[in-house]
Amino acid sequence: MPIVTxxxxxxxxxxxxxxxxxLLGSAGTTAVLFxxxxxxxxxxxxxxxxxxVDHLSAVLLFIVALLTFTATLFSLSYMEKEVKEGNITEQMLPRYYGLLNLFSFAMISVLIVGNLGLMWVAVEGTTLASALLVAFYFNREALEAAWKYVMICTVGICLALLGTMILYYAQVTAGGDSQALNWVTLKSIAGKLDPSVVKIAxxxxLIGYGTKAGxxxxxxxxxDxxxxxxxxxxxLLSxxxxxxALYALVRNMIIVQGAIGTxxxxxxxxxxxLLSVxxxxxxxxxxxxxxxxxxxxSVEHMGIITLGLGVGTPLAIYAALLHIVNHAVAKSSLFYIAGLITQEYKTKNIxxxxxxxxxxxxxxxxxxxxxxxxxxSPPFNIFISKFMIIQSLFEHQQWLVGGVTLILLTCIFAGMMRYSLKMSYGAVSDGMHQxxxxxxxxxxxxLSLVIIIIGGIYLPPLVNNVLVRAAEIVLGG
Structure with missing residues (x-):
């Protein structure tokens, strides 16, 4: 459906x-994914x-389904105003929407393939589609950012390919080469894989997909x-x-933990x-x-999610998956809001x-x-998942990591609030009007903010069940 659209x-x-x-294409794609x-x-x-496709896939499919729809819906008026402001031409709009749908298609592909090799191909596909969107304005800064994005992520994804090839070597030597890099097959023979080879893989x-995950x-x-x-x-990027990218890392991590332990x-x-935070x-x-x-x-939040995955307890894995959803909804809405503000003020300078x-x-x-x-901050959704990740750190006897993380999060709160209040309540710039x-x-x-608010107060049993089942898959069940 995204390709046709x-x-x-x-x-x-x-x-x-x-x-x-x-609008119809994104709504249809979202409906099918739901x-x-x-x-x-x-x-x-x-x-x-x-x-x-299992419960772990379903968690990430929810994110892509929701953000595909909200990004397209937001684009309708945002890109129209970009044309009016002279930032782009009307002839650039078809290319924008074509690339946006190609990007959605690539992300959906990552989440529904059952082969780790094809998953790598899909992740690389997201780079190619999104790089053209990063460079969309074709000014000096956009082209530099796109070039940097392609170069760094391509090096990273090549390392992920090398790791995937080494994992395939481990599969062949274990006698399970009948279905090359099939995730279900690898999971079933994980205990037979050579631990030394799997560690190298x-x-x-981790470096490869970690590059893509920021x-x-x-x-x-x-x-940039x-x-x-x-x-x-x-x-959509954030x-x-x-x-x-984290999903691809987790799928491989499940095989690795089955082979060498946690x-x-x-x-x-x-x-x-911890380094990312x-x-x-x-x-x-x-x-x-x-x-x-x-x-x-976003770099900070990817670090927090990785901390949860690193603790590895049922609570920590559940919280990490919940945090992936919470961050995706909250951060995408913030980028939309920032887009409106910068478009109106014609600058990104705080x-x-x-x-x-x-x-x-x-x-x-x-x-x-x-x-x-x-x-x-309470009572919003990210408070719940952050709190559970911190709680799991202390329960897992990671006192130093937990304490340092709390201090770091306090510093981040101070910085974010300082700039947001400065932008919101300073003196109105000359020439600005309501x-x-x-x-x-x-x-x-x-739509995103409703989920943010409700998610901090109430989690529907259906959503909770999906997260629990997804956490069980990550834990090897």
Whole structure:
């Protein structure tokens, strides 16, 4: 469906028809993905030669389904205003929507293939599609960011390919080469794999997919790419793409833990997770670009999720999966909001964005709610998953890591709140006046914020059951 929608977009010149095609296409894709998720919640697992969908897939499919719809919905008015402002031409719109649908197709492919080799191909496909979106404005900064993104992620993904090839070697030597790199087959023979070979494979896989997930110190592409892409794409990059990269890492991690136990991968994950949280702090505390501020926040959250995976207890894995969902919803909405603000003020410089509350009162309210949520403040959804990850660290006797993480999170909260309040309540810049935001953009942001608020108070039993079953899969069940 995304491919068909994208092809129809490329041959459509009328803006109104282009908007209708993409709105219907994204709504249809989201509806089909939700139907697949519901099918999985009824206890079914879809398994074929090249495809495999279970409860772990369902968690990530929910993210891609929701963000595909909200990003497209937000794009309708946002890109139209970009045309009016002269930032892009009307002839660039078909290419934008074509690439956006190709990007969605690649991310969905990552989550439904049952072969680790094909999963690598799909992850590389997300790089190729999203790189053209990062470079969409074709100015100096966008082209530099896209080039940096392609170079760093390609090196990383090549290392992931090497790790996957080494894992295949382990499969062949264990006598399980009848279905090469099939995830179910690998899981069933994990105990027979050579532990030394598997350790080497996991190091390459962790570095490779960790680069794509924005984990430190391989994160350097992320702030540039997220800040230069159109804001709907930034939301998809931060919320969905990073989550898909973590999914690929987790799928491989399950095989590795079945072969060598949990101690080796957990120590690596704890170390790289804590480093990711630490490295984000100086860039958040001394930041001048609002979209780069949100991008470094994504580095922090990928680190927090990795800490949860590193602890490896049932509570920690459950919390890490919940945090993936919570972060995706909250961060995508913040990028949408930041897009509206920067579009209106015609700058991403925090010092030049003042008094947003008087220009866009409702948007400012949403912005403050989003910032409070993303920094882990109660009663919003991220507080719950962050709290459980910290709790699991202390329960697992990781006193030093838990204490340091709490201190680091306090610093990040201070930096994020400082800049958000400065932007919201400063003196209004000259020439600025109150503006009306399009209903499609408001709907996309409001949908995410409703999930953020409700998710901190109530988790539906159906969602809880999917997360529990997904955590069981990660734990080897």
């Amino acid at each position: 994208g092809l129809l977009s490329l041959v459509q010149a009328r803006p109104r028809a282009l908007r209708a095609i993409n 139907s697949i998720i519901y099918h999985i919640t009824q206890g079914n697992v879809y398994s074929a030669e090249y495809f495999y 996991f190091i390459f896989i 984990l430190s110190p391989m994160h350097t592409w992320l702030p 790419a997220h800040s230069q892409a159109p804001s709907p794409v930034s939301g 919320g969905a793409l990073l989550s898909c 101690q080796f991968p957990q120590y690596l994950l704890l170390g790289i997770g 630490l490295i984000a702090i100086p860039f958040i505390l001394a930041q001048h670009d609002v979209k780069r501020l949100l991008a470094y926040s 010092d030049q964005i003042q008094g947003v509350v008087k220009v866009m009162p409702l948007v400012t309210t949403m912005f403050i709610i989003g910032i409070l949520a993303i920094t882990g 503006v009306t935001v399009a209903s499609s953009a408001m709907t996309a942001m409001a």
